[in-house]
Amino acid sequence: MEKWPIGVFASIDAGLGVQLSVAHELGVPTIQLHTPKKSSRTPENAKRFLQQLQEYGLTITVVFAGFEGESYADIPTVAKTVGLVPPETREERKQELKEIADFAKLLGVDAVGLHIGFIPHDRQDPLYQDVLRVAQEVCDYCANQGQRIHLETGQESADTLLQFLKDVNRSNLFVNFDPANMILYGSGDPIEALKKVGAYVRSVHCKDAKWAAQAGKEWGVEVPFGTGDVNAELFLKTLAELGYDGALTIEREIPQEPERQKQEIGHAIRVIQEIKRKIFG
Numbered sequence: 001m002e003k004w005p006i007g008v009f010a011s012i013d014a015g016l017g018v019q020l021s022v023a024h025e026l027g028v029p030t031i032q033l034h035t036p037k038k039s040s041r042t043p044e045n046a047k048r049f050l051q052q053l054q055e056y057g058l059t060i061t062v063v064f065a066g067f068e069g070e071s072y073a074d075i076p077t078v079a080k081t082v083g084l085v086p087p088e089t090r091e092e093r094k095q096e097l098k099e100i101a102d103f104a105k106l107l108g109v110d111a112v113g114l115h116i117g118f119i120p121h122d123r124q125d126p127l128y129q130d131v132l133r134v135a136q137e138v139c140d141y142c143a144n145q146g147q148r149i150h151l152e153t154g155q156e157s158a159d160t161l162l163q164f165l166k167d168v169n170r171s172n173l174f175v176n177f178d179p180a181n182m183i184l185y186g187s188g189d190p191i192e193a194l195k196k197v198g199a200y201v202r203s204v205h206c207k208d209a210k211w212a213a214q215a216g217k218e219w220g221v222e223v224p225f226g227t228g229d230v231n232a233e234l235f236l237k238t239l240a241e242l243g244y245d246g247a248l249t250i251e252r253e254i255p256q257e258p259e260r261q262k263q264e265i266g267h268a269i270r271v272i273q274e275i276k277r278k279i280f281g
């Protein structure tokens, strides 16, 4: 496959991504697949789905987990509802994450991504230790079937994330770097953060955003890639300097406006192609 194959965040039954047919129309070679619903995660569906991917010439780079009950309504709600951090749902989600990894395996995919949730920045916080243990358990489960776990960035600073990665201490734990999330959540400058966690980055989201007036307290605003505060060109140049050679997966989270979503992803593809030419000639 070419260097830095472009991809889109896609969905087969629900969730945030574009439909597979749209990925096909956009002419990209890869997708990250947002978790199919439990009822869709069957061996028959995996087989049928793989056939469709082949017809469309698409390869899945990462299966991205998502869970019932997660809400991105505002930052405090994310802290309460997202990932493996909330204690009430942790057991059940841990089980589901393993099932998602199993389904990814049926699809021949060796990476599972997720928002683990807001990791406490204080390592002495009992919650930190609890999340650490659950991360180790799912890493070990995935390692047994030859898979990696990619943690989505943004909900904590690069320093907290780096500390957490070191403390979990598993060789199949990596990062899905989303520069826009650093801005949306107010977690720090995306390029500085990328440099800090660079050695762990195995997948990325090409997404852009503008800083909120009160960063960290309220959401920034997500905008089309190349039009926000990420600095798309510097982002890709930094990835090149780090020796990153994975996919560039465009994420545009406006599934309620499919036409605009498709148009803006098309624009992002052109932005990326132009920058790739500048970097690699």
Ligand code: MG
Binding pocket: 152, 178, 181, 205, 207, 251
């Ligand atoms: Mg993302």
